[in-house]
Amino acid sequence: MNIMQNQTRGKHLFHGLTSCEGCAMELVARTVLDILGTNTVVLTPPSCSAILTGFSRETGWHVPSFMANLEAVASYASGLRTGLEVLGKDKVNVVGYAGDGGTVDIGLQALSGAIERGHRIIYICYDNEAYMNTGIQRSGATSLGAWTTTTPGGKPTQRKDVPQMLLAQGIPYLATASTAYIDDLAKKVEKAKNTDGPSYIHVHAPCATGWRFPAHKTIDIARMAVQTGLWVLYEAVDGRLKITKEIKNFKPVEDYVKMQKRFQKATPEMIMELQRFATEGYEKLAERVENV
Amino acid sequence: MAKRKAMDGNAAAAEGARLARVQVVAAYPITPQTPIVEKLASFIDEQKLAARYINVESEHSALCATIGASLAGTRAFTATASAGLALMHEITGVAAGCRLPIVMPIVNRALPSPWSLWCDHSDSMGERDQGWLQIYTENAQEALDFIIFSYRLAEDERVLLPVNVCLDGFFLSHTSEAVIVPSQEEVDNFLPPYEPKNLVLDPLDPMAVNVLTSPAIFTEIKHQHKVAMDNSLQVFKEVSQQFQENFGRQYGLFETYACNDAEIIIVSMGTMSGTVRHLVKKMRKEGQKVGALKLTMFRPFPGRELAEILGKAQGVAVIDRSAGLGSLGPLANEVRSSLYDTANSNQGPVVCNYVAGLGGRDVTEDTIALIIKETVQAVEGNLKKSYESRWIDLLEEAESI
Amino acid sequence: MLKPVNADTILSKYGKDKLGPVAYLPANAKTGTWRLHRPVPDNAKCSRCHICEKYCPCAVIVVAEEGCHIDYTYCKGCGICVEVCPKKIIQMIPENSQKEVL
Numbered sequence: 001m002n003i004m005q006n007q008t009r010g011k012h013l014f015h016g017l018t019s020c021e022g023c024a025m026e027l028v029a030r031t032v033l034d035i036l037g038t039n040t041v042v043l044t045p046p047s048c049s050a051i052l053t054g055f056s057r058e059t060g061w062h063v064p065s066f067m068a069n070l071e072a073v074a075s076y077a078s079g080l081r082t083g084l085e086v087l088g089k090d091k092v093n094v095v096g097y098a099g100d101g102g103t104v105d106i107g108l109q110a111l112s113g114a115i116e117r118g119h120r121i122i123y124i125c126y127d128n129e130a131y132m133n134t135g136i137q138r139s140g141a142t143s144l145g146a147w148t149t150t151t152p153g154g155k156p157t158q159r160k161d162v163p164q165m166l167l168a169q170g171i172p173y174l175a176t177a178s179t180a181y182i183d184d185l186a187k188k189v190e191k192a193k194n195t196d197g198p199s200y201i202h203v204h205a206p207c208a209t210g211w212r213f214p215a216h217k218t219i220d221i222a223r224m225a226v227q228t229g230l231w232v233l234y235e236a237v238d239g240r241l242k243i244t245k246e247i248k249n250f251k252p253v254e255d256y257v258k259m260q261k262r263f264q265k266a267t268p269e270m271i272m273e274l275q276r277f278a279t280e281g282y283e284k285l286a287e288r289v290e291n292v
Numbered sequence: 293m294a295k296r297k298a299m300d301g302n303a304a305a306a307e308g309a310r311l312a313r314v315q316v317v318a319a320y321p322i323t324p325q326t327p328i329v330e331k332l333a334s335f336i337d338e339q340k341l342a343a344r345y346i347n348v349e350s351e352h353s354a355l356c357a358t359i360g361a362s363l364a365g366t367r368a369f370t371a372t373a374s375a376g377l378a379l380m381h382e383i384t385g386v387a388a389g390c391r392l393p394i395v396m397p398i399v400n401r402a403l404p405s406p407w408s409l410w411c412d413h414s415d416s417m418g419e420r421d422q423g424w425l426q427i428y429t430e431n432a433q434e435a436l437d438f439i440i441f442s443y444r445l446a447e448d449e450r451v452l453l454p455v456n457v458c459l460d461g462f463f464l465s466h467t468s469e470a471v472i473v474p475s476q477e478e479v480d481n482f483l484p485p486y487e488p489k490n491l492v493l494d495p496l497d498p499m500a501v502n503v504l505t506s507p508a509i510f511t512e513i514k515h516q517h518k519v520a521m522d523n524s525l526q527v528f529k530e531v532s533q534q535f536q537e538n539f540g541r542q543y544g545l546f547e548t549y550a551c552n553d554a555e556i557i558i559v560s561m562g563t564m565s566g567t568v569r570h571l572v573k574k575m576r577k578e579g580q581k582v583g584a585l586k587l588t589m590f591r592p593f594p595g596r597e598l599a600e601i602l603g604k605a606q607g608v609a610v611i612d613r614s615a616g617l618g619s620l621g622p623l624a625n626e627v628r629s630s631l632y633d634t635a636n637s638n639q640g641p642v643v644c645n646y647v648a649g650l651g652g653r654d655v656t657e658d659t660i661a662l663i664i665k666e667t668v669q670a671v672e673g674n675l676k677k678s679y680e681s682r683w684i685d686l687l688e689e690a691e692s693i
Numbered sequence: 694m695l696k697p698v699n700a701d702t703i704l705s706k707y708g709k710d711k712l713g714p715v716a717y718l719p720a721n722a723k724t725g726t727w728r729l730h731r732p733v734p735d736n737a738k739c740s741r742c743h744i745c746e747k748y749c750p751c752a753v754i755v756v757a758e759e760g761c762h763i764d765y766t767y768c769k770g771c772g773i774c775v776e777v778c779p780k781k782i783i784q785m786i787p788e789n790s791q792k793e794v795l
């Protein structure tokens with residue numbers, strides 16, 4: 001008997017997908033669908049997640065999916081959700097699964113509009129900090145100091161904080177998550193699933209190909225981002241903020257940076273700035289938690 | 293029972309959508325389309341239409357949401373104009389490629405630049421090769437009728453394509469006329485409730501829609517689309533027959549007036565066609581052999597059918613309400629090319645292209661009279677059979693404006 | 694109901710009859726051929742903690758009573774399982790080497 005028939009995890013995506021070895025984007029997608037189940041429709045934009053949606057007659061998803069346009073996942077999802085509700089199919093989960101570029105840059109307007117309208121859609125952004133599918137170009141989520149093909153000297157400015165923008169806009173459920181903390185991610189997807197309105201989860205998803213590190217380090221690097229304070233795990237239910245992974249002893253940002261070749265061009269000043277960003281960023285969030 | 297009511301083109305289009313029982317409306321306001329989306333929002337609010345209205349934040353999102361709703365399996369509607377349509381351009385190909393029977397009025401307005409609020413066809417002409425059917429209406433009755441008609445056409449299994457119903461901005465959209473509004477029952481008898489026949493996003497039958505497609509089958513999928521375009525000419529005729537039986541009004545791919553023995557035929561689209569017909573009637577009384585041909589369906593272009601009529605004339609004047617910069621006007625290009633075979637036998641008509649009515653300029657009886665006069669001269673050999681467009685309503689001091 | 698994995702069947706009953714760009718077959722690239730090294734667990738020492746299973750991006754690990762099983766048809770050899778195994782009992786072994794065990 002084929003042992004894989006006993007598979008319980010990740011089975012709503014087929015095997016044999018051509019994403020790179022060790023791809024966090026693929027792992028996140030499998031985890032998300034484990035929680036949501038098959039009564040789900042997924043929308044992906046052009047991006048690495050499009051690999052999952054398929055090519056010609058073959059698809060990776062066990063559930064229906066749609067290949068959207070880069071800036072429009074949330075708009076298509078709005079219409080789909082509304083149409084399903086008209087037909088009484090309210091139980092179907094409508095999920096946008098988009099990269100950082102499709103979310104924080106070109107797709108931000110559509111996303112913000114969909115959240116304002118209050119559709120019950122689950123929007124997951126897997127953040128690999130660049131436009132990977134077009135060959136590693138800078139995005140609004142690329143870290144300060146990181147090399148990409150369009151920031152050959154290291155990105156001179158800091159990434160933008162879209163989860164906080166959306167939180168300021170007002171959204172029933174929002175969370176950050178990390179590929180290194182799969183159980184935490186799963187819990188958050190569960191909450192998103194049960195949210196009556198829009199929900200947004202922003203998942204840090206290291207990319208061996210674009211960040212220049214060996215694939216087996218993917219999880220270690222994701223964890224290190226959290227342990228340095230560069231990526232804080234939190235959630236906000238109706239705007240009430242809670243840090244879901246508190247860090248007591250921060251690792252130095254230096255340790256994170258040196259695991260990846262993409263930071264080779266970063267100057268000492270950039271690294272110092274990243275360190276400040278990590279420390280102050282975490283503190284600022286923590287303060288807001290206590291003040292609630 | 294049908295009722296007679298005074299309404300403008302926008303109100304008629306909105307009424308058509310209501311009678312077609314659209315289930316989802318996603319739209320963004322833009323002059324001169326705005327009253328359509330306002331009307332539909334009120335219909336829904338007042339429960340005169342059982343539909344959901346999605347207040348999108350752009351036209352790009354309007355069409356995406358309309359597609360999403362259509363893929364869920366509902367009858368979906370949106371409307372736009374000018375810059376809004378241009379913003380949608382990336383998405384119009386998706387609606388057509390995914391074979392979704394969406395109906396979208398375009399309330400024609402010039403595309404910037406210069407900025408204009410007023411009518412010409414440069415917006416819809418920019419979409420002419422995106423694989424939508426395009427229907428141009430002349431009056432409010434047609435605007436109402438063609439919304440209903442177009443859903444029936446779009447949803448036919450041999451077609452499964454989205455349709456643009458074009459209304460001349462202001463000239464039609466904001467001009468009140470008497471319209472026969474059919475009863476809901478009459479419309480229901482003509483247009484059954486929507487049942488998706490092709491691609492749907494349904495967890496009970498999972499499929500991936502709009503996927504990246506290999507060169508190995510891309511051409512074949514496009515060809516399916518081409519076949520559907522071709523089919524739609526025949527389906528149009530069948531739907532038209534049904535429409536006539538149900539409502540008593542008949543629509544063709546184009547409408548001819550006094551063309552049988554006409555030496556000169558004027559080809560036009562939209563509201564100016566009424567003026568053309570009016571003048572032709574007058575001139576006929578004076579014994580001049582002129583005729584008028586109003587084109588209703590521009591996409592697909594009924595070239596073969598047109599050539600049969602136009603091929604017999606000596607001169608054909610094509611009025612384009614868009615500049616067609618860098619070439620002839622788009623309508624003239626189509627007409628000339630459909631007459632190529634007749635022209636080769638050296639008996640074909642002289643085809644003259646007139647650009648007129650840009651950015652809201654009225655196409656007056658005088659303008660049309662001048663068009664006819666010049667075409668007659670061209671036929672008589674005073675003007676050459678030339679491959680160029682003549683800007684007929686240009687002010688004399690054009691260069692110094 | 695849906696088949697669990699890589700059913701060599703058609704995913705959508707009706708997809709093949711549809712017009713337009715539609716995928717209705719399961720993706721099935723034999724990604725195991727990409728591998729330079731294969732992960733080999735020492736099941737005698739495996740604690741059945743399921744952590745490797747949870748983190749394998751390709752979902753090709755099943756931890757059962759008998760221990761950790763890997764589907765080499767699709768395992769891309771990324772080595773993540775090796776890193777996350779708390780007992781450190783998965784080893785990467787070069788493909789085509791003498792040490793190959795399976």
Ligand SMILES: Cc1ncc(C[n+]2csc(CCOP(=O)(O)OP(=O)(O)O)c2C)c(N)n1
Pocket residue numbers: 046047048049069070071098099100101102103128130131132133134139
């Ligand atoms: C309108 C538009 N502009 C540009 C592109 C080209 N494009 C395809 S994928 C992509 C980058 C996407 O980056 P991201 O969303 O971060 O996803 P990733 O590739 O990193 O997974 C771009 C720019 C496109 N498909 N559409």
Ligand code: SF4
Pocket residue numbers: 018019020021022023024025026048128132133206207208209210
């Ligand atoms: S480039 Fe990065 S995100 Fe894209 S498939 Fe490869 S590892 Fe995954």
Ligand code: SF4
Pocket residue numbers: 022732748749750751752753754763767768769770771772773774775
């Ligand atoms: S090497 Fe990578 S793909 Fe293979 S079993 Fe381990 S984690 Fe999975």
Ligand code: SF4
Pocket residue numbers: 734738739740741742743744745746756761777778779780781782783
């Ligand atoms: S992680 Fe290691 S110990 Fe745990 S189940 Fe996998 S192989 Fe066994």
Ligand SMILES: [Mg+2]
Pocket residue numbers: 099100101126127128129130131132139
């Ligand atoms: Mg990215």
